[in-house]
Amino acid sequence: MSSKFHNKILLGVTGGIAAYKSADLVRRLRDAGAEVRVVMSPGALAFITPLTFQAVSGNPVHTQLLDEAAEAGMGHIELARWADQVLVAPATANFIARLAQGLADDLLSTICLATTAPVALAPAMNQKMWSHPATCANCATLELRGVRLIGPASGAQACGETGPGRMVEPSELVKVLATLRESVLAGRHVLVTAGPTYEDIDPVRFIGNRSSGRMGFAIAQAARDAGARVSLVAGPVALETPPGVERTDVRSAREMRDVALDLAVSADVFISVAAVADYRPARPAAQKLKKGLPKQKIELVANPDIVAEVAALEHGPLTVGFAAETEKLKEHALQKLSRKSLDMIAANRVGQAGSGFDSDQNEILLITPSGEQNLGKGSKRKLAQLLIEAVASRLKDEEFENRSDKNNRPATGN
DSSP states (O other): OOOTSEEEEEEEEEETTTTTHHHHHHHHHHHOOEEEEEEOOOOOGGGGGGHHHHHHHHEEEEHHHOTTTGGOOOOHHHHHHHHHHHEEEEOOOHHHHHHTOOOOOOOHHHHHHOSSSOOOEEEOOHHHHHHHHEEEHHHHHHTTTOOOEEEEEEETTSSSOOEEEEOOOHHHHHHHHHHHHOTTTTOOOEEEEEBBBEESSSSOOOEOOOOSSSSHHHHHHHHHHOOOEEEEEEEEEEOOOOTTTTEEEEEEEHHHHHHHHHHHOOEEEEEEEOOOOEEESSSHHHHHHTTOOOOOOEEEEEEOHHHHHHHHHHOOOOOEEEEEESHHHHHHHHHHHHHOOOSSEEEESSSSSSTTSSEEEEEEEEEEETTTEEEEEEEEHHHHHHHHHHHHHHHSSHHHOOOGGGGSSOOOOO
8 A cells, every 4th residue: 555545534425326336435445455434424324324334344334423422422523533534425416515615514514624634525416416506616615625526527327317427436536545645735726738739721630749648637637636726728639537627628729828828817836738839820721622732831820828928927826837859958948948937847858769749658857947856757647746746845935925926036048
């Protein structure tokens, strides 16, 4: 078991059909080395019995707010103090709403208010309930308070509908909990762009690049694991959204710019990993261009520089750029750091086998105005974690906590 895994996990089970998965979740948590105690809401009792959870957890199951058998009859305080991690799976729309309102009218909601342990929710509900503005607002409120949302997943639902709202599978929940790091970004909003952009030449052809989006998605997941609320703006990629990450899909650089600037005003950190096309056709053809012409001229115009625009925002987020280079890695990265007034830049070499585009491996040199840090070569997931640790450390710097205008910082490089 990872040293980062929480040894004492209090599992809350609320009244949804996904409650049957929670018994398997308890077994998997115990297999990973955790001690598990289960608290059931009144609604959960209609779907599965306490005896089942007692058998798989090896501990008594708690259902009552006022428990005479607990210390001084205050079972919620005893359990709240015991837990290293509180996980509610499934978390229904009703429970999420009550927790957002700060209600404490049953054992589980009271524990969530009384504990100092991290609280995570695995939402499970009908896809229309998940997308309802009330649920969205309640989730946003809880995330601002540092509550972690894991999921929901998308797929077929017990009601016969299909869409987001399925509880994340027990195996995935265990993975998330096992990789949780100290919540160094709790309460922070991290914005990540990932993948390529496609600039249309005609309805069939486009200008694009080989970016797979893997590095950006790994960074989004690492930021989520560090406790942040994460917004991911993705170009055309074939990747699954990390549970708990808010994703917006775009196609072109201008679409990515509009979404990124809209989200950046509330972000604490902007990490620009996307390989944004530098140019686009000035006048995309309305119909497919036919072969046979001896020459075909396509006029190109410059795309907006998204990371530079975000970096120029007054009181804007800490801004991290990426420099994908084939030569003169450090020299070109320093130039970009200075020219775009970035806070940090992650330089990585592309065009070589086993690293960069189309690979699960990468190698990063992280450069700031005051120095550099070689993150080394490794999996994109591992490098993403190291990058997020560096970002969290940078956020703690007095310069960023107390800055009045980030654009007054001196530039470096030429």
